[in-house]
Amino acid sequence: MASALRLLGVLLVCAGSPVPAQSAPQEALLRVAGQRIALGLDPRSGDLASLTVDGREMLAERSPWYRAQLTDPGSRASRWADAKSAESIRVEEVKGGARITYTDSANRLKVIVNLETAAGEIAARLTVRSPADRILEAVQFPVLRLKARPGSESESVRLFMPGGDGYVVTHGGLRGNTWNGRAYPGHASMQFMALYDARGGLSLQCRDARAEPKDLQSVYEADPDLLEMRLTHKRPFETGRGFESPAVALLPCGSHWTSAATDYKAWARKQWWARPKKGEARPPAWLDSHLVILHGSLRPLGNGKHPVPLDRWPEVIRSLKQATGAEGVILDVREWEHKGIYTSPYYFPLYPSPEAVRNWLSAAEAEGARAMAMVSGLQWMIERKEFRTPSYVVTAFDGKALFEAQGRQVCVVNRDGEVQVDAPYFNWDGSKAKICPATLFARLHFRDTAAKLAEAGFRIFEFDQMNGGDCPPCYSPSHGHPIGPGIWIREQIARRIAEAREEGRGRLPEFATSLEDPCEVYLPHLDTYVGRAAHTTEWPANGEGSEVVPAFSFVYGPLARPLALDVPLTVYPDPYQLVLTARAAMSGAVPCTSLGWYSILSKYGPNDLLPSPEKLDPAQRQLLANLMRARSGSLREYIAQGEMLAAPPVDLKPASIAFRRWERDRNVDRRITHPEVLANGWEKPGGERAYLFVNIASEPRAFRYPVVVRGGARLAVNGGTPRNVPPGEGVEVSMPALSAAVLLIPKP
Numbered sequence: 001m002a003s004a005l006r007l008l009g010v011l012l013v014c015a016g017s018p019v020p021a022q023s024a025p026q027e028a029l030l031r032v033a034g035q036r037i038a039l040g041l042d043p044r045s046g047d048l049a050s051l052t053v054d055g056r057e058m059l060a061e062r063s064p065w066y067r068a069q070l071t072d073p074g075s076r077a078s079r080w081a082d083a084k085s086a087e088s089i090r091v092e093e094v095k096g097g098a099r100i101t102y103t104d105s106a107n108r109l110k111v112i113v114n115l116e117t118a119a120g121e122i123a124a125r126l127t128v129r130s131p132a133d134r135i136l137e138a139v140q141f142p143v144l145r146l147k148a149r150p151g152s153e154s155e156s157v158r159l160f161m162p163g164g165d166g167y168v169v170t171h172g173g174l175r176g177n178t179w180n181g182r183a184y185p186g187h188a189s190m191q192f193m194a195l196y197d198a199r200g201g202l203s204l205q206c207r208d209a210r211a212e213p214k215d216l217q218s219v220y221e222a223d224p225d226l227l228e229m230r231l232t233h234k235r236p237f238e239t240g241r242g243f244e245s246p247a248v249a250l251l252p253c254g255s256h257w258t259s260a261a262t263d264y265k266a267w268a269r270k271q272w273w274a275r276p277k278k279g280e281a282r283p284p285a286w287l288d289s290h291l292v293i294l295h296g297s298l299r300p301l302g303n304g305k306h307p308v309p310l311d312r313w314p315e316v317i318r319s320l321k322q323a324t325g326a327e328g329v330i331l332d333v334r335e336w337e338h339k340g341i342y343t344s345p346y347y348f349p350l351y352p353s354p355e356a357v358r359n360w361l362s363a364a365e366a367e368g369a370r371a372m373a374m375v376s377g378l379q380w381m382i383e384r385k386e387f388r389t390p391s392y393v394v395t396a397f398d399g400k401a402l403f404e405a406q407g408r409q410v411c412v413v414n415r416d417g418e419v420q421v422d423a424p425y426f427n428w429d430g431s432k433a434k435i436c437p438a439t440l441f442a443r444l445h446f447r448d449t450a451a452k453l454a455e456a457g458f459r460i461f462e463f464d465q466m467n468g469g470d471c472p473p474c475y476s477p478s479h480g481h482p483i484g485p486g487i488w489i490r491e492q493i494a495r496r497i498a499e500a501r502e503e504g505r506g507r508l509p510e511f512a513t514s515l516e517d518p519c520e521v522y523l524p525h526l527d528t529y530v531g532r533a534a535h536t537t538e539w540p541a542n543g544e545g546s547e548v549v550p551a552f553s554f555v556y557g558p559l560a561r562p563l564a565l566d567v568p569l570t571v572y573p574d575p576y577q578l579v580l581t582a583r584a585a586m587s588g589a590v591p592c593t594s595l596g597w598y599s600i601l602s603k604y605g606p607n608d609l610l611p612s613p614e615k616l617d618p619a620q621r622q623l624l625a626n627l628m629r630a631r632s633g634s635l636r637e638y639i640a641q642g643e644m645l646a647a648p649p650v651d652l653k654p655a656s657i658a659f660r661r662w663e664r665d666r667n668v669d670r671r672i673t674h675p676e677v678l679a680n681g682w683e684k685p686g687g688e689r690a691y692l693f694v695n696i697a698s699e700p701r702a703f704r705y706p707v708v709v710r711g712g713a714r715l716a717v718n719g720g721t722p723r724n725v726p727p728g729e730g731v732e733v734s735m736p737a738l739s740a741a742v743l744l745i746p747k748p
């Protein structure tokens, strides 16, 4: 993932930064005004010279509307053209807005920008007529050179980016990591960004029902403290093809990401990918039962000892159910591949043997457990070196000959005409190529894998390591698809997911699909997705000064169910595990644990490795158990049927939490400022609401929660007997240490 982000950075260099040659005084600007948002156009250069929201200027400097990348199909050399090379620019007022026409004879370009005000927002559209002998490879539009601090203070500044679940970045985060960019569809799950502070701000939302490939980018420049927010539309690699952009809405937003997300949701939920799921399309009912996820592995630790021999899984499952009150367990047990974890694409026969796996899953099922298989998506592993510690082992893998014989011809070819081979991301990883999703190989591979997994008894097929359905554009002329970027990529991936689902369901009616990190366009075929809203600064966020937020579930819940995965829990005290557990719950995700799998060896020694709730750190065990008790009632129904509310935060001073975290290959001491009591809410179609509170402090906490309650509201702590809540403004909530509470409010 990190390497993909670095690649994106190259574009920055190509784009340069424009300096308008001529400019008009502020009073001479042509104004295009919506209710709260207004644009001022320079009548000579066409540049955007002013962008105000509620009268506040958002622009740091004049912004060019577009930059176009023109490529010679022979040499594949590119140059970028923008309005500076246009010899004629016409800016005119038209009914409901304005039009800017650029004639650029040197580059043989004709570009038209149309601006139209409608319903409180301004819609911008771009048309490019390009030369018949050039490839219009990419178009940046719109380009907004915004003040990185819309007001005088920086404390409340946030950038929202739609990476995975979604994340926000502080002003300090922008300065620390200047590049925020995500490719859609894929690492960007949705098509909107926002920049705001305590007074609100601006949201840029692409209304692209065709979901064409584009990068959503916000790039910080320290001098003069500027954020360039832009879309880079990635065009098919076809000579002479012009471009008509989808509408891009510029609109005001409030002082929280949920404000921009609410406006996006109003559009997004009407699109083809967000249709309500009926009949066969519905996620299987068992996903809404009272579940907890258990991580583990089928292979032994690096010391050769196995924490859970195959025949002992039933007792581990029973102990977890007993400690949490769960009805069922989702087993995320890795290393089922014949040659070791992630050794794609030849996974079979299953490890340790097909018969052993069938028996293991059938015994697990008798205890109410269903297994998920993490399938390495489009990866084709070529080679991997062994990596071994006493508690961890990654098997060596040599697939070079097989790759040359079968892989090379079906894998993604990059723009230079080479099969793209990526270096190992980290020690569990190997060198690998990506299977082109349009090939016959891909079609047979996913069907076959789904069939074999379902026959063995796996219930969830998770498309892993293709986050949000990410796949680089393939330039192969022999795979039978268009060359380069295009909607063909997402269409092919969607078919592969749909086929895997169909194949699995033909054998097991409860079979379900999942994807590592969500993306809106795959919703019709996904029953679940791996959500990472538990994370703070980790992926899909952008490091220090950024934080994941559950924006995808806010916009799209309950169309697919988020599964939490990266909250292992340990046998040692670790306040960050409490943070992660509470945050995952706030996104509505199914809770998870590894019962301390990788930390047991160092505390309990090689002869007492069986993971159990008793071995977990007591605080982590208590929080998980109380959270599960809170979810045991009707809360799950609200999450499964309802939509997430923009719930107010709990008004308590955040805590400074010190913790030690494993990052790549070492423990790092970290400190975060984080609320101790988290809150979120869901509303069912009838208007009934449920709020979930989680207290991660080791002390009781009491607060007044600012919601209006009429008669009949009830509050239950840790799944206990509910108490009636008196009507009025605000609810008094008292929570014991490490507890979870649910407030149910009947419909108004």
Ligand SMILES: [Zn+2]
Binding pocket: 411, 412, 413, 436, 437, 438, 474, 475, 476, 479, 481
């Ligand atoms: Zn291809």
